[in-house]
Amino acid sequence: MVNINTLDPGASPLDYYGFELRRLREEAGLTQRQLGEIVNYTGSLIGQVETARKLPTLEFSERVDAALGTGGLxxxxxxxxxxxxxxxxxxxxxxxxxxxxxxxTFQTHVIHGLLQSPSYVRAVLGVLNQDKLGDRAAARLARQRIFKKGDPPVFWMVLSEAALKQEIGGQEVMREQLSHLLTFEDDPWINVQILPYSAGEHAGLQGSFNVYRFASDPAIVYTEGYSSGHPSANPDTVKDCSLRYDHLRAAALSIKDSAELIRRVMEDRYGEQVAQVELQR
Structure with a gap:
């Protein structure tokens, strides 16, 4: 068990959070159990967060901030x-x-992390590795908070039809995931287009990639390998990938037609009636 007295606030952001939580709690003259009762969490969980053994959630942090009057720290x-x-x-x-x-972003086989549903995230991250799955899933889902900002980014995803039909986590998980994609159908900030099989050869055959554009900095292209990422601000690379993305977007279905295909796959491939047939076999 970690000795709370040796917790180094400079070791990591998680350690710093735990150090500050303990400091604020003690300044308020509360035990872990007393604070837990106020914020409706166990004293044990308070202790785990204070010793950097448990990730603090947004809800947990908001409750503690309110209880201790931290000003949202x-x-x-x-x-x-x-x-x-x-x-x-x-x-x-x-x-x-x-x-x-x-x-x-152009994705070939897996839906981009910024649009993944919670169960889909766990299924993807849990392949061959269940260690701290809950914390790893929470960290990935936390990235999606960029869409809650006052000035969220415009997000475009061209997604291969293959990603809709690659059954990850089972039928129920896929139903939830595709239903999640449909919630963005009328969102002007988040746009999903499906590249159908009928498109044949296309400008993304070399693989998935992302293009990030900024208010005042040069654009960056990002590609990914196994356990490694490769960002590049090389103007030629950005120009090439931007052109490829324009062609992919042109070859993909419209946003409306993409939603119809997602809905059709969800019903035909992962619908309740399909699941019932599978159970009867």
Missing amino acids: LTRLVPLVMRSQLPAWFQQVAELESRAVEIC
């Missing part, structure tokens, strides 16, 4: 804590997402 730390829990090689990408005014 812990709530403001949550994005930093969550970002620090992402793989080291991916943390730069989360930072790009948070600064971008426009994000354009």
